[in-house]
Amino acid sequence: MKDHESEFSSIKNYYNDITHNNLDLIKSLKDEVAEMKKKEQADEQRMNEIHKEHTRMSEPLKKARKDVEFLSRELTKYKKEKVRKGGGGRGGRSKAATLYTAEHRTV
Numbered sequence: 001m002k003d004h005e006s007e008f009s010s011i012k013n014y015y016n017d018i019t020h021n022n023l024d025l026i027k028s029l030k031d032e033v034a035e036m037k038k039k040e041q042a043d044e045q046r047m048n049e050i051h052k053e054h055t056r057m058s059e060p061l062k063k064a065r066k067d068v069e070f071l072s073r074e075l076t077k078y079k080k081e082k083v084r085k086g087g088g089g090r091g092g093r094s095k096a097a098t099l100y101t102a103e104h105r106t107v
Helices: 002-084 095-104
Strands: none
Touching: none
């Protein structure tokens, strides 16, 4: 009978250890999930901030690209006109370049 109680106690301790280890593992996994959710929220917030910044900065970029395109066309026109007129001497600035400079002057 004593052997039986000893074996029973040994088995009981074994399963208690397994249960305790499993509970610790569950607790650590819950903590890990909570940390991952916090990180996900922070990442999502950062992504929203970056998206807003991208939206805010895309308009000036579009305008700058349009300006570059416009000025490139004007430069091409200017060069063609300069060649057509003989290209001699000092050439003045094109009307578009003068207007653009006046428009974007920071004083």
